Amino acid sequence: MSYFIVIYAFKNRKVLSLKLRRKKNKTMEIIEILREASKRIYENVKELAGTEDAAGDFGRGAGGDISRNIDIIAEKTVLDYLKEINFECIVLGEECGRVELSKNSKGFVIMDAIDGSANAVRGVPFFCSSLAFAIEDKLSSITDGVITNLSNGDMYWASKDKGAFLNKSKIKVHDKEPIYKIIGINTSGATPELMKKLHPIFEQHNHIRHFGANALEMAFFARGIIDIFIDLRNKIRVQDIAAGYIIVKEAGGLLLDADLNLLDTDLSYKTRISFIAASNQKIIDDIISQIKK
Ligand code: IPD
Ligand code: CA
Numbered sequence: 001m002s003y004f005i006v007i008y009a010f011k012n013r014k015v016l017s018l019k020l021r022r023k024k025n026k027t028m029e030i031i032e033i034l035r036e037a038s039k040r041i042y043e044n045v046k047e048l049a050g051t052e053d054a055a056g057d058f059g060r061g062a063g064g065d066i067s068r069n070i071d072i073i074a075e076k077t078v079l080d081y082l083k084e085i086n087f088e089c090i091v092l093g094e095e096c097g098r099v100e101l102s103k104n105s106k107g108f109v110i111m112d113a114i115d116g117s118a119n120a121v122r123g124v125p126f127f128c129s130s131l132a133f134a135i136e137d138k139l140s141s142i143t144d145g146v147i148t149n150l151s152n153g154d155m156y157w158a159s160k161d162k163g164a165f166l167n168k169s170k171i172k173v174h175d176k177e178p179i180y181k182i183i184g185i186n187t188s189g190a191t192p193e194l195m196k197k198l199h200p201i202f203e204q205h206n207h208i209r210h211f212g213a214n215a216l217e218m219a220f221f222a223r224g225i226i227d228i229f230i231d232l233r234n235k236i237r238v239q240d241i242a243a244g245y246i247i248v249k250e251a252g253g254l255l256l257d258a259d260l261n262l263l264d265t266d267l268s269y270k271t272r273i274s275f276i277a278a279s280n281q282k283i284i285d286d287i288i289s290q291i292k293k
Contacts, residue, residue: 002064003157004171005007007084009256011189012190014196015022019176021112023291024147028085029143029159030043030133030143030144030159031157033082033087033133033148034048034109034131034132034133034144034145034157035146035155035157036081037077037078037081037082037131037146037157038129038131038146038147038148039148039155040078040081041074041077041078041113041114041129041148041150041278042129042148042150042153044073044074044077045070045073045074045114045120046074046150046153047152047248048069048070049070049120049121049123049125049127049150049151049261050120050121050122050123053069053125054068054069054070054120054121054279055068055070055121056068056072058071058072058095059163060252061093061094061095061096061097062086062093062094062095062096062097062098062207062269063094063095063112063175063237063239063269064159065094065117067095068114068117068120068121070114070117070120070121070128071094071095071113071114071117072095073093073114074114075093075094075096075113075178077113078091078111078131079091079093079101081098081100082109083101086102086104087106087109088101088102088104088105088106089102089105089106089107089108089109089288090102090106090107090108090109091107091108091109091111092109092110092111092238092239092269093109093111093112093239093268094107094112094113094240095113096268097269102280106135107133107134107135107136107141107143108133108134108135108267109131109132109133110133110134110142110238110242110243110267111130111131111239112129112130112132112215112237112239112240112242113129113131113242114127114128114129114150114241114250115127115128115129115130115147115213115214115215115216116128116213116215117209118212119211119212119213120150121267124212125151125152125187126148126151126211126212126213126216126237127150127151127212127216128147128148128150128213128215128216129146129148129216130145130146130147130239130240130241130243130244131145131146131147131243132144132145132242132243132245132246133145133266137266137267137268138265138266138267139238139241139242139245139263139264139265139266140262140264142160142215142242142245142246143159143246144157144158144159144160144246145157145158145242145243145244145245145246145247146243146286147208147215147216147218147219147243147244147247149216149218149219154166154167155167155190156171156219156222156243157247158222158246158247158249158250158251159246159250160246160250161250162250163250163251164222164246164248164250164251165245166223170229171222171223171224171251172224172251172252173221173222173224173251173252173253173279174225174227174279175247175279175280178227180207181205181207182207182209182225182226182227183201183205183207183208183209183226183227183230183287184208184209184210184217184220184221184226184227184228184229185198185201185208185209185210185228185229185230185231186210186212186214186217186229186230186231186233186236187210187233188210189233189235190232190233190235191233191288194232194233195290196292197232197251197291198230198232198291199289199292200290200291200292201290201291204290209226210250214231214240214241214244215240215241215243215244217229218241218244218245218247218248218277219244219247221253221254221277222244222247222248222250222251223251224251224279225226225250227278227283228276228278228279228283228284228287229276229277229278230275230276230277230287231273231274231275231276232258232274233274234272234273234274235270235272235274236272236273236274237269237270237271237272237273238265238266238267238268238269238271238273241273241275242267244277245263246276248283253277253278253279254276254277254278254279254280254281254284255275255276255277256275256276256278256284257273257274257275257276257277258276260276260284260288263275265284
C-alpha cells in the first residue's frame, strides 16, 4: 500500500468522524445533552463527597462563594462534555462564570454543577447537580432542566410542555391535604427580621424542613414529598433554581416571587431571588396569612 493511500484513508476517516459528530449533535435533544452531562457529574463525584479531596479551595467563583475541588471537577465534567459534542451555547456556571462555547450560540446552559456544596464537602448525603437550558436571558425562557441527586443518582428532569420525571416515572406536586404537612423553609443565614416574620409559621407547624440544597428541595417539592417550599432570604442565585424552575412548573407547581407575582428574572450573576413554590393558591394564602407584615 502506497504512502498516498494511507494518507487518503486517514483524511477520509477524519471527515467521516466529523460528520458523525455533527449528525449526533443535530439529533440529540437538549434534554438528552443535559441528562448525559448530569450523569457524567454523578459518575465523577460520587466517590468524592465527604473526603478531604472534595474540599480543596480554589478561591471565589463567579457566584461569590468559595469554589471547592468537588465543584471544579463537576463543572469541568460538563464543560468537557459540551465541548466534546460541539454544543453551541453559552455556559453560565456558578464557579466558572460565563463561558462562550460558540459565537453561534443556541442559548444558555445554566449550571450549578454542585448545589449543596457544604453538604457535599462534609459528606451529608443531600446535594445535587442542577443544569438548565434557556433560549433567552430570562428564567421564563427555560425549556429544559435536570437535577441529579448526587448521593443516590436519582435524576429529576423536565422539558417544556412535556411533563416532569423522576428517572422513568412521571412526577406531580402533592395537591391534597397531607397526613403530615411538610413545609420547606430555607433559613440559612436569614436575618433576624426575616426570622421574626416567619416565626408564626414555626409556631403553628410541626414539620418544618431545610436540607441545604435548594435545587434538590425543589425537586422533592415537584415530586410531592414536600408541600410548599419557601426561600425569602433574597440570597439564592439563578444557578441554584434554574432547573428546579422548569421541573416544578412541569410537575404542576406554582412559582411566585416575594410579591406573589409569577417568578421571573434575568440570568445575571448579580440577581438574587426570593420565591415560594407551592402546589396551589390555597396553600400559598394559608402560609402568607401567617407571615408577619
Ligand atoms: C446553596 C444551597 C443552599 C442555600 C444557599 C446556596 P451552593 O447553594 O442551595 O440550600 O441555602 O443559599 O448558596 O452554594 O451549595 O451551590
Ligand atoms: Ca454550587
